[in-house]
Structure formats: C-alpha cells, structure tokens
Amino acid sequence: MLKKYFILLLVSTTLLFAVKKENIEPFMVEKVNSVLSILKNKELKKEEKSSKIISIMDPVFDYTLMARLSLGKEWNSLSSEKQKEFSFLFTEVLKKSYLNKLDLYTDQKVKFLGTQEPKKNRLVVNTTLIGEKDNFDIDYKFYQKTEDEWKIYDINLVGVSIIQTYRQQFAGFLKDKSFDELLKNLDTKK
Amino acid sequence: MRKLVVLFLMLTSICFAQEIEKDDFSNEFSTKTESFDPLSGYNRSMTSFNHYVYLNIVAPTAKGYAKVVPEVARTGISNFIDNITFPIRFVNNLLQLKFAYAFEELGRFTINSTFGLAGLMDPATKMDLEKRDEDFGQTLAFYGIGEGFHIVLPFFGPSNLRDSIGLVADGYISPLTDMSSYGYKIPNNTEKTVAIQAIKFVNHSSLNQGKYEAFTKDAIDLYSLLKDAYNQRREKEIKE
Numbered sequence: 205m206l207k208k209y210f211i212l213l214l215v216s217t218t219l220l221f222a223v224k225k226e227n228i229e230p231f232m233v234e235k236v237n238s239v240l241s242i243l244k245n246k247e248l249k250k251e252e253k254s255s256k257i258i259s260i261m262d263p264v265f266d267y268t269l270m271a272r273l274s275l276g277k278e279w280n281s282l283s284s285e286k287q288k289e290f291s292f293l294f295t296e297v298l299k300k301s302y303l304n305k306l307d308l309y310t311d312q313k314v315k316f317l318g319t320q321e322p323k324k325n326r327l328v329v330n331t332t333l334i335g336e337k338d339n340f341d342i343d344y345k346f347y348q349k350t351e352d353e354w355k356i357y358d359i360n361l362v363g364v365s366i367i368q369t370y371r372q373q374f375a376g377f378l379k380d381k382s383f384d385e386l387l388k389n390l391d392t393k394k
Numbered sequence: 395m396r397k398l399v400v401l402f403l404m405l406t407s408i409c410f411a412q413e414i415e416k417d418d419f420s421n422e423f424s425t426k427t428e429s430f431d432p433l434s435g436y437n438r439s440m441t442s443f444n445h446y447v448y449l450n451i452v453a454p455t456a457k458g459y460a461k462v463v464p465e466v467a468r469t470g471i472s473n474f475i476d477n478i479t480f481p482i483r484f485v486n487n488l489l490q491l492k493f494a495y496a497f498e499e500l501g502r503f504t505i506n507s508t509f510g511l512a513g514l515m516d517p518a519t520k521m522d523l524e525k526r527d528e529d530f531g532q533t534l535a536f537y538g539i540g541e542g543f544h545i546v547l548p549f550f551g552p553s554n555l556r557d558s559i560g561l562v563a564d565g566y567i568s569p570l571t572d573m574s575s576y577g578y579k580i581p582n583n584t585e586k587t588v589a590i591q592a593i594k595f596v597n598h599s600s601l602n603q604g605k606y607e608a609f610t611k612d613a614i615d616l617y618s619l620l621k622d623a624y625n626q627r628r629e630k631e632i633k634e
Contacts, residue, residue, distance in 0.1 A: 276425045301612040308604050325418065337469055337601055347418075357419075363630030364623045368423050372622040373614040375425045386614075393612050 223264065223354045225327060228346055229319055232329050235260055236314050243306060254303050261302075266347075266355040267295040273357065274370035278378060286383065293387060294370075296394035305361075309333055309340075327354065430543050434617075440546040441617045447549070448599075448606060456599035463600075470514040471597050475570070476525065477506045477513025478580075482564045486528035490536045495526040527631070531560030535632045544621055549595070552624035570594070 223231050242248065242256050271291040272279045279287065317330040325348040333340040343360040358367040377386055431437070460468065480503040487496035502518040502525065510517050519525070534556050535541070542555025553561065565573045570590050572581045581587040599606075613619045 273419055273423055276423070297612055304611055305608045308608055337472055362627060364626045365423070368626060369619050369622050370614070371423055371425055373618045376615045376618040389614060393614075 224352045225354060228327055228354055229329055233316055258299055264356050266357055269357050270367060274367050275374055276371050293390040293394055297390055432543055433545055437544060437546040438617045444551055452599050456596050459596055460600040468597055468600055472601060473516045474513045475594055478569050481567045483526055483528055485567055486530055486533045487526055489533045490528060498523050499526055529560055530563040531557035532632050534560055552620050
C-alpha cells in the first residue's frame, strides 16, 4: 500500500518538474515572464529577488552538465571529489553572473521568436529583449536529458555561447596554472 | 538472478546513455588553445589598457553625459549616426550580393532622412525596414578571406587582421572620417574625426551603461573572454 503511494508520489513529482519537448516554449514564456515580474517588483529587496529568480530557474538548468562542458577534456582527468567541488563553485559563479546581467534589464519586454531544432535531442528557444535602441538576443539551448525531460545546457547572448566563453577561459587559465588555482579563483568570484 | 540481470541492464543503459551524451556535445564546443596568436603579449596589455580606460574614463564620462543630455536626445544622436553611416552598409550589402538588403537600407535612408528629421528619428524600423549591418570585414569573409590573427585595437577593442583592414576600408566610405575627400565627409581634419568618434563612443556607452561591466565582471581571464566573444559574434554576423 505504502509502496503504491510512494510510486504515485514519484511519478507525480517527476511530472511536475519534467519539461516535455512540445511544452518547452510555453513553459519558458511563463518562466521568463515571472522572472520579469520579480525584477519589476519594487517592494522586494535585491536578495529576495535573487533567491526567487534562482528558485524559478534552478529546475530548468543542468548545472553539472554545464560545468562539465565548460571544462572540456580536463573533466575526465579529475577525481569525482574534484568534479563535485568544481561543479559546485562553477554553479555559484554562473548563478551570480546570470543575476548580475539580469539587473540591467528591468523595464524591458521579451519577445519570443520561436524555436529551432539544430539536431535530434536539441531545441533552441529564441528570444529577444526589446530595448529603446537595440534588441538583445537571448537563446536558451535545451537538450533531451531523459525520455521526457529537457534541460538547459547553454545560453547564447547575442550569438555568444556562455559555456564556450567559459571553456576558452578555463583552457587559457589551465595552460600555465594548476587546477587548484582555478578552484581558488572561482571561489573568490562566487 | 533476475535481480542481477536487471541490475546489469540498468548499469549498461546508464553507461551507454552517458557515452552518447558525451559524443553528442563534443562537436558543439571547441577549445582553441593553440590558435595562432603572434600578438598575444601586446594584445593582453592592450586589453588591460582598454579595460582601464573604459572603466575609469569612458564609463564615468558617459554617466555624467547621460545626466545632462536626456535619453531622447541621446537616442536621436545615435539614430543620426546610424543613418549617416548608411553608405557603409549599402556598399557592403551590394558587394556581398545582398541586393534585397541593400534596397532595404536605401529605403531606410530615404525615409529616415526625410520623415525621420534628417535621421534623428527612426520611423523606418517601425515600418519593418530593418537595419542590415554589414561591414567590409564581413565582405572579405564573404569572399573566403580568413580572419588572420587576433589584434586588440586601442579604444575599438578586439579585432583581427581581416576586420582591421575592413575598418580602414569602411573609414574611406564613412562620412564621419576625413580619410578621403568625398564631398559628403563631415570632418575635414584628424582632430575633428577624433572628436566625432569620441562623441559617438561616449554616446553609445551612455545608452549601454553597465553592460560591459556586467559582461566582464566574472571574467576568469579577460583577454580570452573578450577574444572568444568577439570571434563567436563575428562568426554569427558573417553567417547572416
């Protein structure tokens, strides 16, 4: 009896959090709009805004994958503890950087431009921030994690992939410094 | 026994899934640590110089300027500059055989120069005539010329051999330089050219306050970040 309930609970929670392919765009419309309304809310303090936004976006991001991709080949040579440590620090830095950038766009509108499927198991949601003078393209890149769950593994800002820029920087850093120095460096930025 | 089989199946499927995943992403991202960068020493110091100048001179100037000049006026100036540099975009669209875009640019120029009060306003965009940015660096790329090596220009920031040549070529056509003697040139000496470029730079920064700071704040390696972002962005612009 209890087992039945347990399974039911499991199934219902995964249904709640899993994003299916056909739902990705409406799902993102809803997420982005709620982020914008938090940003516009003048009654909230900065920290409250940050934690609310993070709680909205957290379930959609695959942080561990992002950490792995940003490190490239280096990832495989690490012990699992180091991988965990790096993932944790990278996630913190990424979140902070994301929030920093959001701060600039308070009064703007977001337009959804549609989706693309560059290949199997990938879906890109194209959006643009409408500014007074220029528009600012943001593309959310999803991959199929499991049968019916899609997650973000990268974001393009005006055509620039953030994972790619981290990857380039980490590779440059590790060319003449050690991995522990990289961890220390990330620790100062979180 | 059955449990063991299930366990085995689960393990293989997990391993297998991870294997696919890894292969899947490997060609989406690349690491170019050994790319040809003969000027890297100079480039790194120029990056620090530009960063310092931007944060300590340009950004505060732009902030003060934004307090004095209302946003409507600053947008107007920006529109005016965009409109008057129409020849660069027109010529480069033609050179890249993008005739529809060239025509669209011509339409924008006509409408904005007249109904848009000499380009201060941008009614063309509201009429769905889009700005089609093309420069000579992109034209060279269109004809298959590679980017050469990376060069960080003073004040202008990241560039490469091809785009620097492009910048000079576009300077010949641009009404905002004194680099040739076409009748439509506004400045007639170097000082005036520099002054106009400085106003353009400060005005642009005043409309984009905080963006550069937010982008570079969490940099692990500023030079790699700006270089890679520039390369990715150019790649996209060239494709369009």
